[in-house]
Amino acid sequence: MNVIQLHHFKIMKKSTWKLTLVILFFFLSACLEKEKGVSLGTSVMEKKITMTSSLVDGLKVDIYLISEEAVEGELLAKAMNSSRQEIGRSKQTLALQKDDAKLISFSFDSKVDLDKVTIFLIDFRRK
Numbered sequence: 456m457n458v459i460q461l462h463h464f465k466i467m468k469k470s471t472w473k474l475t476l477v478i479l480f481f482f483l484s485a486c487l488e489k490e491k492g493v494s495l496g497t498s499v500m501e502k503k504i505t506m507t508s509s510l511v512d513g514l515k516v517d518i519y520l521i522s523e524e525a526v527e528g529e530l531l532a533k534a535m536n537s538s539r540q541e542i543g544r545s546k547q548t549l550a551l552q553k554d555d556a557k558l559i560s561f562s563f564d565s566k567v568d569l570d571k572v573t574i575f576l577i578d579f580r581r582k
Contacts, residue, residue: 491569493518496578502526504551506577514563516575522551529580532561534572543567546580 493509493516503523510517516532527550534543545561561575 491572491574493575493577496576498579498581499530499577502579511575513569514565514567516545516561516563517558518561518577519556519558520549520551521556523554525553525555526551530559531578531580532563533576533578534563534567535574535576536571537573542571 491511493506493511495504495506504526505521506518507521508519528548530547530549532545532547533541536542543563543566545563547559547561549557549559551557
């Protein structure tokens with residue numbers, strides 16, 4: 456190997472090492488991002504409604520609900536922080552027949568600070 460080839464080899468070796476570190480950094484930061492859970496509140500569970508799946512995608516929360524009995528009401532999705540304080544809210548009207556199911560989507564205002572949200576709580580509005 457001549458001096459020029461050796462110099463190019465050293466540069467490529469350093470570049471590969473730096474690229475590996477950058478990829479590792481992005482992989483680790485993606486793994487460390489906490490997934491935000493979705494939970495049903497007591498008023499929903501009391502009406503014999505179960506949630507079989509949920510998906511949180513930024514400011515949108517999708518849930519699939521199954522009811523044993525007919526139920527109607529206004530559902531609230533509450534964005535909760537680590538102190539279990541509500542920091543955002545979205546609502547949807549729910550109407551399910553006996554032995555019925557539905558995919559429901561909640562959209563939150565862009566002003567909700569997603570970094571502070573630890574869980575989304577689904578509950579009925581109090582009457």
